[in-house]
Amino acid sequence: MANTNHTKHSQWLVENANTIVKDARKEIGRVVHQPDRRAFLQRTLTLGGLSLLSGCSLVDENSIETALMSMSRFNDKAQGWLFDPKRLAPTYPDSMITRPFPFNAFYGEDEAPVVDEAAYRLEVTGLVADKKVWTLAELRAMPQADQVTRHICVEGWSAIGKWGGVPFASFLQRIGADLSAKYVGFKCADDYYTSIDMPTALHPQTLLTLTYDSQPLPAKYGFPMKLRMPTKLGYKNPKHIQAIFVTNTYPGGYWEDQGYNWFGGS
């Protein structure tokens, strides 16, 4: 009896090995940066001219973290105020495209999600008049634009790439989004999520991209679609988008919730 169960269990394991490994990798990806983040506070409190703080029990780690987080929120406001919706990021000739364009995510390149083109549907929710789901064919049928712009990563490198797709402002108008709402949020097939301010969403260079270098986006660059904003740092540009929602409730983001600045752009 027990033996039969054991065999069944083994069979189940074999059949689902790929899924199990994939799930485990996702979990590992989620926690792997946590020790680094813990170290943030230890170092925060024990270094250099700030070492006096660690000896002082009046200032605990949480209050420093809270203070830094509220400064970051203040910086969001300052950046929103500095943002001129008419200023354009520089564009470049095709000859300046960085080849190969670097892959970057919180997981390895071979772990990029594989999204089935035929089954794919884009969900649109929140403060929008038309909540219909979109197929890729419908998105491709909308007027397209392309751009060669510089992708700037928070880590300090930059690379020039060419993206094409639907200007996001026209998509938002098409779905009857409340353009006076504060945020547009994104949920992605790789469990990534992020959100942006409405003025950036409506910026003329913000594209709901379907192509990279005039070819359909490969999985590593975010198939089937990536929101490309040359006015924002890389982590603000979600890939593999499955759902878009318009809201007045702050949605945060995968990296933003851990401490990266929410506005995160120019």
Added chain:
Amino acid sequence: MDSTSHNKEVIHPLWLRITHWLNAVAVVIMTMSGWRIYNATSFFGFSIPRDITLGGWLGGAIQWHFAAMWLLVGNGLIYLGYNAFTGRLWRQFFPLSPRAFMADLLAALKGHLSHADLGHYNSVQRAAYLVVIADVVVLLLSGLVLWKSVQFPILRELMGGYEGARRVHFLAMSVLVAFIAVHLAMVALVPRTLLAMIRGR
């Protein structure tokens, strides 16, 4: 009513001492967190030892950097404003000639430079302080390009584009750190200067 005219012993007025130390705090935070941010890519091919960086991880370092920048800018504007309005800027830092600079540099190297009056800056000090003020301005402007490259196109082109601004920012940091090293060495040689910057006398 300048306090120095009433009390000859006051070398550094209170506003100067306060802005000096606030600046020191801001510069230490900016530099150490900036080193951690640099380490995320290390585009000059070397890394800064982790133990002398601030923030632990990139996100933490950025939080420190973008919080302390307000202190650096606000305090810096107060410092420059006070200097301009009280006339201290012209009194303390000028006149400054290459000849006087060379003469004082030579005297300093020979150990002949007088430190009898700490309130009076010799030509080497004048040049060093003016250079470091200009350097911090370059740091701020290049930092502004890194933070807001789209919003300041003229500044961005002046810095040689976004990638150019990263290098300008790093080199300006290096000049600042070199200044601090010499500055601290001088304080170690003439410890009275430290007391003067704390007590004013």
